[in-house]
Amino acid sequence: MVGLHMPQRNSTNGADPQRVERPAPAASAHRPRLEFFNLADLCWTDYHGYVHSVERLHAEPWGLYIERIVDNPRFHYIESWLLPELFLRVTVYHLRPGHDRGQTYYLDIGEYSQIEPKKWRGEGHYLHVVARPGQVPELLGIDELLTAHAAGHFDTARTHKAIERAAAVVDGIAGCGHDVDRWLATKGVALSWL
16 A cells, blocks of 8 residues: 555564553443532432532522532542533532642533522533643543433533533633633632632
């Protein structure tokens, strides 16, 4: 074949000795994950259906605040804000000494809303953005989203919308000097953290 370079193969195993292919981790197909937050009972129901107590839940005009202690070797406290108008859940993990890398925001794309006077619902849409001050935001979860779409768990219109929303978040943060709080301020949202 003209113009095609075929690598030399090792005769013992047929592999290119200069290049080792590693299989990409397979994403598992699952339906969008649902969570529920109950202000009256100070609890959160995770996507497996397990109920967990939380230290604090309170609503603001722009969203719901969740505060909870966790037993994890890397972090001990989690704070999240559900922001319905921005289709986001913004989370900060409070890391234990020795794991501190500075403030890192995890922004999950999804649909978050109040469904009863004291109850909220969250539906994750597979994608999330990891943002650190002064660094380029990182978009994760595309493989998971596309796997869910291929399995029929997420239709084409919702898949496109999730990607558009995630791209807008990355673009917005980057356009504000890689500063999540500054970007949120342009949306009329001022979050408070411990």
